[in-house]
Amino acid sequence: MIVMDSKAQLTVDIIAKVAEHKMTIVNAAKLLNKSRRTIERYLQQYLKVGIQFVVHRNTGKAPVNKTPDSLKRQVQALIKEKYFDVNLLHLAELLEVNEHILVKRETLRSWAHNIHHVKRAKRRRAKARKRRERMESPGLLLQMDGSPHRWFGDKKSCLIAMIDDATSEVHAEFFPSETTVGCLKVMRDCIESKGLFKALYVDRAGIFGGPKRCNFSQMQRACEELGIEIIFANSPQGKGRVERAFNTFQDRLVPELRLNNIKDMASANAYLKHVFIPQFWQSQIQVKAKDRASEFTPLPTHINLDDICVIKEHRKIRNDHTFSYGNKLYLIDSPLKYSIANQKIEVRNTSKKGFTAYFAARRLQVSEVVETSKFDTEELEIQKKLDVLALAEKLGNISEASRLSGVSRDTIYRHLKLVKEGGADALKRQETPNLRHKNCVDLDVEKTVINFSLEHPHLGQQKVALQLNARYGLDISPNGVRGIWLREKMNTTALRVEKSLSLLKTA
CATH class of the missing domain: 1.10.10 (Arc Repressor Mutant, subunit A)
Structure with a gap:
């Protein structure tokens, strides 16, 4: 059986007419848009094998270069x-x-x-924006930003990156979140490896200053001390170099971290710095600058990054040469010729070394002030009891001491007895489970309330009191039922259900 399409059927009909001398070869060539030689070849095949000439000989055969x-x-x-x-x-x-x-x-x-398994990029209608050419030399402009994402494991972390606008050379590191300390560390690593750059291009996040921080931040202060100019972008597209870099990181780095079974931050940073950036980024993404002359300048010898890339705060000195920091009080131990009360000192905080205090570029020796602790609650209660006993001894009248202090005579007699037997320590509250107050209900009534409440955990305290009065003749109030529930930690329906289930399992 030969299956032909319309084109093949037309070829067969025309060649048949040529074979029957009803059409010339020239006209057939014009109709089929073929050469005269091709029509003659078709005619020879038609006279030899019939209409099978129209079927290509490779039909039904697998190509030689077919993938298995x-x-x-x-x-x-x-x-x-x-x-x-x-x-x-x-x-x-x-x-x-x-x-x-x-x-x-x-x-x-x-x-x-x-298999309908193609990863597609999210597309949305974008605004028309003017293209900005790359900077001509490396070190003129670096872009910086952070990208919170589920990079590895189950929790989100933040990748803080700096990228050179001229060459796309990147410096990046993972942190738990986008913080000032992380941004300072990435910038410091870049300066230590390449040198000082001219300008930093960032968004208007509070970490970098801008209107959210009244035009001040630790990053802005550090850049001013290093002579680096901060430029704020008006849109994400303005710093598109680092934004597109994060797209590449999320597209390629996340699968590679998963394939290498990396789930902690230390391993992720090691893979990023020693494998991903050298092997992929530097070879396929990084480009050559138009001008090979670098604008990075060596760090001057008089600049210490330990004094700049830290969190700096100011505290006011009190009259006794103390200051508070981190909810603690510190005393200045350094020998000073004159008083610096009411002056401001600079506190430099580093996450690893704690903090150091400076005044007029001079480091101060400080020590923590340990204040005397106040009496705890139990000691206060004992002191109050001893004061009442001292008042009774002074007046020589228990009734008068009871009237003035508001403590009952029975309590005063009991405290006197305890002090005579064991001293002041005997006044401490003794946690004895067998000691019951005289106003407590009988143990049999309490057991009946507990058992009935566990059998009917969804009944409230009022209904339980009514049911016990109707069935067993127990005269107990709803407040009495609730008191028993509170002592037994079964004052809610969920607690009673849980306790009844646990009793059933143990039984």
């Missing part, structure tokens, strides 16, 4: 199970490096489309 189906199934299984969050370009690289499978781009794209 087993390889296709293997790659699709790897996409579903292992590389499900990787884009196509990254997928081709990982297959070649990790699985030693080399597949052409279009073949891999068609295989991924067949």
Whole structure:
């Protein structure tokens, strides 16, 4: 059976007419848009094999360069199970490096489309923006930002990055969140490795100053001391270099951290600095600047980054040369010729070394002031009891001491007895479970209330009191029921249900 389309059917009809001498070869060539030689070849084949000439001889045969189906199934299984969050370009690289499978781009794209597993970028209608050319030399402008994301493990962390606008050279590190300390550390690492740069391009977040911090922040102060100018972007697209860098990091770094089973921050930072940036970023993303002359300047010898890349705050000195910091009181121990009361000192806080205090660029020796602790609650209660006993001894009349202090005579007699037997320590509250107050209900009544409440945990205190009075003739008030519930920690329906279930399990 020969299946032909409309084009093949037209070719057969015209060649048949040529064979029957109803049409010339010249006209057939014009109708089929073929050369005379092709029509003659078609005619020879038609006279030899009939209408089968129109069917190509390779029809139904597998191409010589066809990729095996087993390889296709293997790659699709790897996409579903292992590389499900990787884009196509990254997928081709990982297959070649990790699985030693080399597949052409279009073949891999068609295989991924067949299983509906293609990672697509989020697209939205964008505004028309004017293109800004890169800076001509490295070190003229660096962009900085942080990207909170679930980079590794189950918790979110923040990747703080700085990228050179001229070359796309990147300096980055993971932190628990986007903080001033993290930004200062990344900037310090960049300065130590490359040198001082001219300007820093950032957004209007509070960390970098701007209107949210009344045009002051620790980052802004550090940049001013280093001679670095801060430029605030009016939109994310203004610092698009670092924004697009985060897209690349999220697209490539997250799958690689997962494939290498990295779930802690130390390992993630090590992989980022020693593997990802040197092997991928520097070879495929980083570019050469138009002007090879670097604008990075060496750090002057008189500048100490330990004194600049820290959190600096100011505290006012009290008249006794003390100041408060971190909810603690500190005393200045350094020998001073004159008083510095009411003056402000500079407190430099580092996360590893604690803090140091400076006045007029001179480091001060400080020590923590340990204040005397006040009496605790139990000691106050004992002191009150002893004061009442002292009042009774002074007046020589227990009744008068009871009237003046508001303590009953029975309590005063009991405290006197305890002091005679064991001294002042005997006045401490004794936690004895067997000691019951004289106003407590009988143990049998309490057990009945507990058992009935556990059998009917959804009844309230008033209904429980009514039911006990009707069934067992117990004269107990709703407040008495609630008092028993509070002592037994079963004052809510959930607690009573939980306690009844635990009793059933133990039984």
